[in-house]
Every structure is written in structure tokens, then in C-alpha cells.
Amino acid sequence: MxxxxxxxxxxxxxxxxxxxxxxxxxxxxxxxxxxxxxxxxxxxxxxxxxxxxxxxxxxxxxxxxxxxxxxxxxxxxxxxxxxxxxxxxxxxxxxxxxxKIDFFSLADLHLENLKSAEKHSQYLTQKGRIAKFKNFVGKDKLHFKEITIFLLKNFEGYILNQEKRKPRTAVNYMILIRKIYNLAISEGLAEHNNYPFGKGKIQIRIPESDKVGLSIEEVKMLENAKDLTVAQQNAVNVWLISFYFAGIRVSDVLQLKKSDFNDGRLLYRMNKNQKVVSLKVPEKAETLLKLYNDGPSLANNDLIFSYLRGTNFNDSKELLTRIKTVTRTLNRRLELVAKKLKIDKKLSMHIARHSFGNISGDKIPIQMLQKLYRHSSITTTIAYQSSFMKKDTDDALDRVINF
Structure with a gap:
């Protein structure tokens, strides 16, 4: 039976x-x-x-x-x-x-699952990467046996040399191809003995990125900036709110509501990983927030900042598109502010997070930084903060050469 x-x-x-x-x-x-x-x-x-x-x-x-x-x-x-x-x-x-499902058919299923889960940012990014890989291969069907080390090396060279992209971009392509291949193996659609990744094959190593953050003096320049336009000052205020709360992401800053603040604390759910965050409202942040708390109540559950006014929050795709547009606008205004203040660094919303890391340096225990950054793993925090923790290496260098 x-x-x-x-x-x-x-x-x-x-x-x-x-x-x-x-x-x-x-x-x-x-x-x-x-x-x-x-x-x-x-x-x-x-x-x-x-x-x-x-x-x-x-x-x-x-x-x-x-x-x-x-x-x-x-x-x-x-x-x-x-x-x-x-x-x-x-x-x-x-x-x-x-x-028998080929690589691109399984990739389409993977993309469809991302879309169904309303992971629109990941969906659009990975859809573009799959399309570029398909264009490089030059055919619509690609069997898993055809994904060889030679093919992947050639594709990596194409991304780096023909497309003139950074090593991290090439790594992102390889991570996606490996993810789909692993899914094929787990579902019995591909054999492990043809697997092109691992020791002696394609090894994915994420290159260290050069994270640049503002110094204390440069943050003070933003805090005390004069003669800015209203649009530029608002962009600086959004940046400072991100910085004051340990570099919370711009997507979260733009969605902050008055109801997220109670009893001197900020309590909100991170958009990226849905973690609940509770942080004390620093005095500097409270002063800034008061500038926006007295404004008219907005339609979208009393938003602090008005940039997302009129956005349908129930439509995740529309919300994502709007956040990207607003972020680009804020970054253009911040670039003008940096030029006006003679800050010789690329000023953007994302650099608020790097600036917090740069100023915290070796001052805060790594476990506490993990909590402030809302990282799931402490190894992520160590890797992130390694760009800013220079005191030990500087002292070691001085001990050797200062004789």
C-alpha cells in the first residue's frame, strides 16, 4: 500500500x-x-x-x-x-x-519566494544579479553540472575587469550562486560531487571594507552648522538622530513615530531583522526631537519626520521605493553641507553608523557595542569594529619604533 x-x-x-x-x-x-x-x-x-x-x-x-x-x-x-x-x-x-530543474529555473523559484515574503529590496537586487549572470552565460538554461570552477572564475573576472566593479560586488554574485546551488543539493536537484565551491575550488572570502567615520570635531561641526537651507538643516537633523541612537539605519529613522518614544526611551522594531530595540533618549536627541514634536500630526501614525508623508505603509514595495528616493535626496543635501563646512569626507546617511563606530573606538566593551549595534553575533561586531579599533596596534607600533 x-x-x-x-x-x-x-x-x-x-x-x-x-x-x-x-x-x-x-x-x-x-x-x-x-x-x-x-x-x-x-x-x-x-x-x-x-x-x-x-x-x-x-x-x-x-x-x-x-x-x-x-x-x-x-x-x-x-x-x-x-x-x-x-x-x-x-x-x-x-x-x-x-x-529536472536547471539553475535559472531554481533561481526564478528563489526570487518568487523572496517576492512572496515581501523581501522587495532583496528581490530586486538578486533579480538583477541573476539576470547579469544569465547574460554572461548566454543561454536561458544552465544545468548545475555546467557551473564549473572555470565558468565562475571567468564570471568573476568579467565583474571585476569588464564591469569595473569592486571585489565585494563580485563576492555578492558568488554568494548568490552558491546559495542557489546549495538549495539545489538540499532538494536533490544537484549532486554534491559537482559542487564548485569550497577548499581547493571557489572559496568566498569577504574583503575587508575601509569604513570611514566622522571624528568628534566633524560631528560638532554638523551640530553647530550655520547658514544652511531648511532642507539641508533637516537632512543634518536626520543624520544626527541616527548618530545619537548608535547609528540606526536611515529606513528606521524615517519611520520613527512619536508613539515610539515613552518615558525617555526609544522603543522600535528594526526593519532589517525585526529585532525590538530599546534605547535611552540622549539629551541631544531630545532637544532635536522637540523641533518636530510640535508639528501637525501626520496621517502615517504621527511620524517624527515628514519625508514619507502620503506613502502607503501597507504596500512594502511602495514603502521601499519611497525610502530609497528620500535617502538619495538626503545624501545629496548632506554632500552640499559637507562642502560648505569643508568636511573632507563623503557625508551620507550610512556614515552616521560608521561615525559612531569611529568615535566609540576602544572606549566601549565589544559586548556592549553588540547590543548598541543590534548585531545577532558578536563576531559581526568584532569584524565591523575592527576598522575603528586602532589603539592597540598604534601602541604596539610605538613600542617598537620609539627607541
């Missing part, structure tokens, strides 16, 4: 999405066929074994599920008619063989 059933596996990925698979059970042995689709648990109808209508791609995914179920049942029925013995794993391998 054999059973074929659609199930949502219990183990999710890093984005809390769960794989939809076809489970084949025969002679008390079980095998699985991947559909390549991942969804949030809330979209799964466990009673009817299908995707709920509330999912944006419910119809397409459910058609795919029915197709996979039919193929597995057909294989079992053929075996019954011919009275041949067939195991659950043989049915699984037979169906996988019919529907």
Missing part, C-alpha cells in the same frame, strides 16, 4: 518560509519530492493540503502541487498494472528525473 500526500515540512529556512513537498510512503519507507516552493505557515491549509487563497501565487502553486501529485500517482499506478516492485525513493527519483 502506497500513499502520496502534499505536506509542509516543519523545518523553515532563514526567512521563516517552509518548503512544500510531496511525501511518498510505501512499505513503511518515506521519500520526498520538492516543489521548489516555500511559503509562510499562515498560508498553508493543512486540512485540504494546499496553499490558501490569501497567498498571492496560490493558484499557480496549487496547480504545480496537483501536477507533482499526478506524476507520482501515475508512476505508482504503472507499477501496480505491470506488477513491478517500486520503492518510495524510486518513485521520487523518477518524478525528479522528469522535472
Amino acid at each position: 502506497a500513499t502520496v500526500q502534499t505536506v509542509l515540512r516543519k523545518k523553515g529556512n532563514s526567512q521563516n518560509l517552509y518548503p512544500i513537498t510531496i511525501r511518498i510512503t510505501k512499505d513503511r519507507k518515506t521519500s520526498f519530492i520538492s516543489t521548489g516552493q516555500y511559503i509562510a505557515q499562515k498560508f498553508w491549509d493543512d486540512q485540504n493540503k494546499k496553499v490558501k487563497k490569501s497567498h498571492p501565487n496560490a493558484s499557480r502553486i496549487n496547480r504545480l502541487i496537483l501536477k507533482k501529485l499526478a506524476e507520482a500517482n501515475d508512476k505508482l499506478l504503472d507499477a501496480e498494472i505491470s506488477e513491478d516492485f517500486i520503492s518510495a525513493s524510486q518513485v521520487s527519483e523518477s518524478v525528479k528525473g522528469k522535472n
Whole structure:
């Protein structure tokens, strides 16, 4: 007796999405066929074994599920008619063989999952990278066996030399290709003995970035700046609020609401990783915030800054696009401020985070910096802060040469 059933596996990925698979059970042995689709648990109808209508791609995914179920049942029925013995794993391998998914097909599924999870920033970035890799390869189908060390080395050289991009950009392409290849292996769509990454093959090493932050004197210049236009002063104020709260990201600063501040503390949920953050409101920040607290209440739940006025916060794609546009505008205004104040560094919203790191230097224990930066791992904090912690190396150098 054999059973074929659609199930949502219990183990999710890093984005809390769960794989939809076809489970084949025969002679008390079980095998699985991947559909390549991942969804949030809330979209799964466990009673009817299908995707709920509330999912944006419910119809397409459910058609795919029915197709996979039919193929597995057909294989079992053929075996019954011919009275041949067939195991659950043989049915699984037979169906996988019919529907061998190539690299770009799996990449499309990966992108579709990002889109469904409303990870619009990641979706757009990775979609562009996949398109560039496909253009380099020169064909729409690429089997995993064809992704060789030679191909990847050539592609890396193309990004660095023809496209004139930085090493970190080339690394980002390799990380994405490796991610999709790993997904293929985990789903039984590619073999590990053809894997082009690892020791003696393509090794991905993230290059150290040269993080430049403002000094205390340069931050004071921003705090005391005169003769700025209203637009430039507002841009500086947004930058300073980011800096005063240990370099919170511009996307979070722009979405700060009056209701996020209570009893002298800022309590908000980070947009990047959904962590809840609680920070004391420094006196300098409180002084700045008062300039905006007396304004009219805005439609979007009393936003502190008005840059996102009129944005539909329920439309994550629209919100992301608007934040990117506002950030570009703020950065252009900050560049003009830097020129006016003769600050010989590229002044942008992101450098507020680097400036906090630069000024904190060796003053704050690394564990406390991890809390302030909201990093999940202390190794991330150590790697980030290494650009700014120079005292030990400077002292060591002095001890050797000052004789």
C-alpha cells in the first residue's frame, strides 16, 4: 500500500518560509519530492493540503502541487498494472528525473519566494544579479553540472575587469550562486560531487571594507552648522538622530513615530531583522526631537519626520521605493553641507553608523557595542569594529619604533 500526500515540512529556512513537498510512503519507507516552493505557515491549509487563497501565487502553486501529485500517482499506478516492485525513493527519483530543474529555473523559484515574503529590496537586487549572470552565460538554461570552477572564475573576472566593479560586488554574485546551488543539493536537484565551491575550488572570502567615520570635531561641526537651507538643516537633523541612537539605519529613522518614544526611551522594531530595540533618549536627541514634536500630526501614525508623508505603509514595495528616493535626496543635501563646512569626507546617511563606530573606538566593551549595534553575533561586531579599533596596534607600533 502506497500513499502520496502534499505536506509542509516543519523545518523553515532563514526567512521563516517552509518548503512544500510531496511525501511518498510505501512499505513503511518515506521519500520526498520538492516543489521548489516555500511559503509562510499562515498560508498553508493543512486540512485540504494546499496553499490558501490569501497567498498571492496560490493558484499557480496549487496547480504545480496537483501536477507533482499526478506524476507520482501515475508512476505508482504503472507499477501496480505491470506488477513491478517500486520503492518510495524510486518513485521520487523518477518524478525528479522528469522535472529536472536547471539553475535559472531554481533561481526564478528563489526570487518568487523572496517576492512572496515581501523581501522587495532583496528581490530586486538578486533579480538583477541573476539576470547579469544569465547574460554572461548566454543561454536561458544552465544545468548545475555546467557551473564549473572555470565558468565562475571567468564570471568573476568579467565583474571585476569588464564591469569595473569592486571585489565585494563580485563576492555578492558568488554568494548568490552558491546559495542557489546549495538549495539545489538540499532538494536533490544537484549532486554534491559537482559542487564548485569550497577548499581547493571557489572559496568566498569577504574583503575587508575601509569604513570611514566622522571624528568628534566633524560631528560638532554638523551640530553647530550655520547658514544652511531648511532642507539641508533637516537632512543634518536626520543624520544626527541616527548618530545619537548608535547609528540606526536611515529606513528606521524615517519611520520613527512619536508613539515610539515613552518615558525617555526609544522603543522600535528594526526593519532589517525585526529585532525590538530599546534605547535611552540622549539629551541631544531630545532637544532635536522637540523641533518636530510640535508639528501637525501626520496621517502615517504621527511620524517624527515628514519625508514619507502620503506613502502607503501597507504596500512594502511602495514603502521601499519611497525610502530609497528620500535617502538619495538626503545624501545629496548632506554632500552640499559637507562642502560648505569643508568636511573632507563623503557625508551620507550610512556614515552616521560608521561615525559612531569611529568615535566609540576602544572606549566601549565589544559586548556592549553588540547590543548598541543590534548585531545577532558578536563576531559581526568584532569584524565591523575592527576598522575603528586602532589603539592597540598604534601602541604596539610605538613600542617598537620609539627607541
